[in-house]
Structure formats: structure tokens, C-alpha cells
Amino acid sequence: MPDNQGLSHLSDHFLIVAVVLYSLAVIAFAADFAFGRRSPVVTRAKAEVPDLVPAGVAAGGVEDGAAESGTAHDAAGPDASGVGPASTRPGSTRPDSTGPGSTGPGSTGPGSKGPGSTAVARLGGQGRQPAVPVSRLVGIALTLTTAGLALHIAGVITRGLAVHRVPWGDMYEFVISVSCVAVLFFIGLMIKYRPYHLGLFFMAPIVIIMGLAQTVIYTPAGPLVPALNSYWLAIHVTAMTLASGTFMVGAVLAVVYLFAERHTRRVAAGLSTRYGEVFRLLPSAERLDQIAYRTVVFAFPIWTFGIMAGAIWADQAWGRYWGWDPTETWAFITWVVYACFLHARVTAGWRGRRAAYIQLVGFGCLLFNLLGVSLFITGLHSYAGLS
């Protein structure tokens, strides 16, 4: 099987440029927190609508959750599916159709397109979500992320073309693919929920992981060992890749949730908080918790399916569908811990922080399976390709 080394090198180049773009995106996201001049949208709106809340309050004083459960975004209410944040319904000219809080940052009507909001408007799908003020830097960061993702996908595909198979046959390929899924899912979240300011927290780990993948566990493109030479590789590992990438997003959300929840409690208790500015830009703790939960709800069935597909493959390859091989055991432990999380979410006294910790333990198990078991424990799944 002649592997196409040219394509393999092309893949490496794509991925390196992707990492560079992601790094720039991280810098842009971070710079937005530090120096972002929030929302030309709001300033403009202030000029147009006299009775608007002060721009500073609109930009940061209104907690996301409050904005959502309140009426700040309701002008674009139930019929605003699929329109960008800066558009209005045709029927909104009736005076009574705009709610009391309809002058919120996201619903300022036509002509409110600030320079930064164009990229955002393209990405933002649903007008119903609360609009958090965004600076031009966020638009730049999202554009960089999207461009990086395109190269990331191209890198994964060329790697697959170079080796004539699905490009997740060794640990390097798996890590690259998992991070690709995570970025894809992140972009999906941006479109669905628009928590743009979470970008820093998503992309920074991605950059670290991909950087480590390129430097520490890089494996040259090569053919598969016979044990992996099965169409079940495409089924089982694809499911595991998708689920892992999604769980990763969920774990980031859980971490941010824990900080946001702490911040919320401190604010409620009247204590001083050092990072109030940051948390004002982030979705509310409840919202984070909700998105994290939905992420797990999405990934858990895929993980379940992945374990089942793996069991069927193990049955084909080794003659038993379950043998408590270390990797199988840890996939099972991960599954059980995430099941704990799902049950904890609906058990009185276990919601919130405790559930978030359980979710993080679950992701820890997943990581241990990927890194610890592959590298330190010998088992049937020792395919890392590292020696």
C-alpha cells in the first residue's frame, strides 16, 4: 500500500496553519476581553432611541439570563426564526408589537450593522437568543476560527487520502480528529446559542491540544495493523471521535459554569468579585449549565453507540464482545460517570455544581482512557502508534 507522502505533508502543513489561525483567534478572543470596545451596535442604538437604558448597562449590566427571561429580546420574539440579530420583522412597525425591553442591544432594527456585527450576523442563526454586545475583535476571532477549521478539516481529509482510510487510526490522528469535532461543535454552538465570548475558553485548550499533538505524539502517516483493518474502524472510532469532541465542549462549558456559578453566588452574597467584567459578557451560569447538559445529551447516545460498535467489532476480532480490556473498562467507567451526571441532573441536591463536577470527572475518565491507558497500560487497544 503506497502511502502518499506528499499528501501526508500537505496535511501537516494544513494542520500547522490551522493551529496558527486558532492561536490568533485565541489572541483575538483574549484581546476582546482586555480591550474590546463593546458594541458599536449599542452606541448607535443609544443615539437612535432616546429612552434606552444607558449603554454601559445594556452592554454589561444586564445579565444574560435576566435579558433572556426578561423581555429585552422579545421584539424579535416567536417569529424571528432564522434571522440575524440585526434584522427585524416586517410587522414590527406596529407600535404595540415592540415589547418594553425591545431596545436591547440585539434588536435595534435596520441600519444597526456595526463593523463587527457583520461576521456575527452571518454566524448567528436565531434571532431569539439574547444578543450580547460584541466587539470587532470577536468578529475577527470567529473569522479566524472558521478559517482555521476549514484548514483543520482539509488537514484531516488529506491525511485520510494519504493513507487510504479514515484518518483516525493512531493516537495522533485521533486527537486531531477529536479536536476538529470539538471546533466544529463549538462553531455550531456559536450559531445556535451565540455565546461568542466563550471562544477564548474553547479555543485555548484546542490550541494546546493540537500543539501537543503536532509536537509530542506526532506519528507519520502509515498503514494500519491487521487488527485495525476493518470497516468497524470507520464506525466505532468515528462514533468515539464525535462523542469525545462533543464531551470536550461540554467539559469546557462545565468549567466555565463552575466559575460563573461561583461568581453569581458571590454577587448574590454581596461579595466583591474580581472578574465581573468577564462574567457579564458570558452567558449566565444557568444558561451555561443548560448548554453543557444538552451537549452531554447529544454526546451520550453517540458514546453508547460507539461502545456498542466497539463491542461488535471486538466480537469479530477477538471472539468476545466484552472482555474488560483496560480501554473497554475505562470506556465503561466513562459511560457510567456520564450516566451519573445525567441522573444527578434530575436528582434533588445534586444539580448545579455537583453535577458539573461529575461531568468533569467523566471527561477526566475519557482523557485517562485516551492518554493514560494508551500510554501506560498494555491492552488489546494499544494502537497509539507510539513506541
Place this chain on the structure above:
Amino acid sequence: MTGLRVPPGQAGSARPDEAAAPGGPSGPAGSPSSFGLAGWARWGWRQLTSMRTALVLLFLLAVASVPGSLLPQQGIDPAAVQQYYVSHPALAPWLARLSLFNVFAAPWFAAIYLLLFLSLAGCVVPRSIRLARSARTPPPPAPRNLARLPQSARHESTLEPAAALDAAAGVLRRRKFRLRTGDGWVSAEKGYRRELGNLVFHLALLALLCSVALGGLFGYKANRLLVSGTSFANTVTALDEFHPGRLVSSSDLQPFTMTLNRFAASYVTSGPSRGQPLSFNAYVSYSAQPGGAVRHDNLRVNHPINVDGVRVFIIGHGYAPVFRVTDGTGKVVFDQPVPFIAVNTSGLTSTGVVKVPDAHPDQLGFAGVFLPTAVDVNGQLESAFPAPLDPRVSLVSYKGNLGMDSGPPQSVYTLNTAGLTQLPVAPRPLAVGQSIKLPGGAGTLTFTGYRQWISLAITYDPGQLPALIAGLAALAGLLLSFFVRRRRVFVRAYPGPDGRTVVDVGGLARSDPAGGFDEEFTGLARALEKASRGSSTDTPSLTSTTEGKSH
């Protein structure tokens, strides 16, 4: 698990009517009022079937699995367990006493999952009954003030209130809602399949456990090393290892025979992954009964052979150098291939022993290393490639008593040197055809060639198909319970102050883990508005207060 009744999508805002489900001991179950036996039993049962207990048991299951992956396990790698005894002589017996070398068959592990499944059953069965009842009960009447519901909308209609309600009922019926109508209101409910999915998932897990048990009782696993050119029959005596299920007797084995005609392995010959295996092909012939029709097949990794429901897998391979030994009396006392076991995978350097108990005057023994492609690295011989490009054998020779006639049975892969003396033979790796002449007229050993061997796993598991079906059912149930939401929609129509009919629509998702009810409600409210327009061309107004969920 009773606590699941609380809608998962509504964390932090559990509705009181859901959280305080009748009989739902999701809070601390009350202590028994009377401390009679029945009281204690009821209290214990409520504790066991509470969500909290299930959660703790689930945690315990995860934690209990951990040592099974960190310590060597008897059922997976018995040799590694032996090694652990050698390297940790003080600790190992204690670990063994706690079943830590056999975690997944340990009593305490079984206790955890049996309690968990008991807790599950105690929760799932009453829920099934409740589901069956609720599927026959109509939805509750519409609340008075629909604007207080998490989702609400209002529109005006040119139709009379009754006609507007009829139109709304039509829309909801077409969307497969279950309806209940009253004076000026319609209430509708949908999504019973969510609860059904939840039940199917948990019941399927029980079924999965039963399938595993079925395999454990009636199935068996066996291993057999088969040298190229030889045959074996699937009988207990011919198998190297045999792990029968609890209810399997030796007469239950399917009586097939199998011959390995040829084994071919191919490897990457150049580049960074040189020596990595590419393919293993074992050309075998087999018959289901002795004397039955012979079939030929190519046994490969991921392509087992199925004989009579028993499946045969190739799980390993190696070399068996062939030795001919002439003893001190000049008689050929040994001439056969001896399987050597690979000690590294990159070059397939293999070790093995040759035992010649029939040699006279002294028994002979040899411990050796087989190198498929021998190369000299700083005076050390190593194997550079797994294929036999330049095969060599290096042997240490012994004579004396092999100790095979007394004492415990020996492994064929180790030499008990207690009764043996090493012979002073100059170490010289043998090429094919070369011999060692043992000093003192003890005999001659000739390395006449080599063959390849494969190791086979033979498995029979009647629980396999039930396990697959249970697994698929669990997955289907999981998807239903995650992505079907149980939701109620209420419509009220009444005459407004300006004479036009006001239609209020309210909605609430009782469980919406994947989210999206708000979007569905938006679409539904629009459809209801459209239906209530009737034939009028007048565009009704629309005001709505769709609130975000649960803040």
C-alpha cells in the same frame, strides 16, 4: 429511578408538582413510622429504589471497575498475575483475598451491580404501571392564566370562540396531540414515548445483564496453538486452555476438526513503519463433524470462521523451529516443531524450550531464542524484521533430569533446571541445517527448519445475539427519552373587549433534555394563529411573550 420525573431540562426550577411526585422518594425517604419488620422492609425498599441510592451505586460501579484496569486480571492475562505475585510477594496474597485479580467476577462487584439492577427494577416497574395509567388518562384541564406558563402567545381571531377552539383542536389533532376539551379551552399533551423510551432503556439494561449471564452459563472459551501442517479436534483434551460456562460439560463441545495448511504474514518492508504487520492469512480446512465434508477457508484477523455456531479466531502467531535430536545411543528421539513465543513484536524475537525426555543416558533440555532475521548489533544478536529473512536459533543445552515424571505439571514453555546441568557448548547461533554436538557423547541437536504457528480462540456464546438486541433496544430507548419531549399545550378562546375573539396559547415541556420546545411552540402558535384566521383577510395582530426557559 423515580427522580427522573423531574424534567431534566428545567434544572434549578423544578416544578413543585413534578418534584413532589407521589411516592417519589427522591428526597430523604421518611424513616419508618412503626419499627416493625414490614416497616423496616418498606423503608429499606424505598431507600434502595431512591434515585440517590441508584446514583451512589452507579458511582460505586464506576469506582469498582478501576482496579480491574490497573491490576492484572486472572481472566485476561494470567501470566501477568503470576508476575505480580513474584514482584509483590507481600501484597499479592492480600489483593487476591479481596478478589482484586478477578474484579469483574468478584462477589463485591456482583453485589454492586445486582443491587443497582434491583434498585432499577424497583423503580422501573412501578413507573411502567404509572405510564400505562397515564396513557389512558386525558391531559389536565387548561390553567386559567396561560400567560404564566413558560411559553405563551396570544392572537386575535375573527372566528367565534367555539369555532376558534375547534380550529385549534384540529391543528393539535393533526399534530397527534391527545386532546381534552372543556368550556372555552382545549388542553393537549404529547410525547408519551419519552417515558416509554426511558423504561425501554432501563429494561434493556436488565436484559443485557441477563444476556451476559446466559453467555456465562452456557458459553465457553478455549485457546489452541496450531502449528502449520497439523490438525486438532475441538475436544477438551486437545485444547490448550478451556474455560467452560457453569453449565457446560465436555460433551457439549461442537466436534469440529481443523487443519492449518499454510500461514502467511506480510509486513511493511520499508519506511518508518518497517516491520509493522500488514496482513495475516491462515489457510485452514475444517469439517463440522469427524469425517464430514471438508471446507477450506482463509482465516484472517477480523474474519473469524463460524462452525456450528462456534467461532474460531486467529489471535496470535509465531515461529516453531523444527529440531531433530539424536541421543547418546545414536537413536533419533525427537524430531518435531517446537512453538517459540514472541517476546517482542517488532522483530518477533521468540523464546522457547526443547525437552527431550526420551534421550538416553541422560534427558536433554534446551532453552533457546529464535531470531527470524538475525543481525549483529554490537556483538548482540537481534532480530531486525519479523519475517524469516535470515532465521537463526541460539540455544543453551542442559542434561540431567527434566523433572517431568514427578511434581506438578510443567509448562511446555519453561525448563525446570533444578535437576539439570548446563553443558559447556560454545554459543553459536544455528542456521537452518546446522547442528550442536553435545559434549560427553550426550547427543546431537540439528536445527532442521522452522514452521509458523497460529493461536486460535474458540468461543461459543449463546448470549451474544440477545445482548446485541438488548443493546440496540437500550440505544433506541435512550434516543427516545432524550429527544422526545413530553409537552402540554393549552388553548383558551374568549371574546375580547373590541368584540374580536382573543385566543391564548400556552405551552409547557415536562421534560426537554435536548431543548427545542420553545422553537416548536413558536411554530405551533403560528399554525394556530393561521388556523384561527378563517376566511377573513384581516391580518390579526400578534403579541407574544415567549419567555426563555427556566430562569
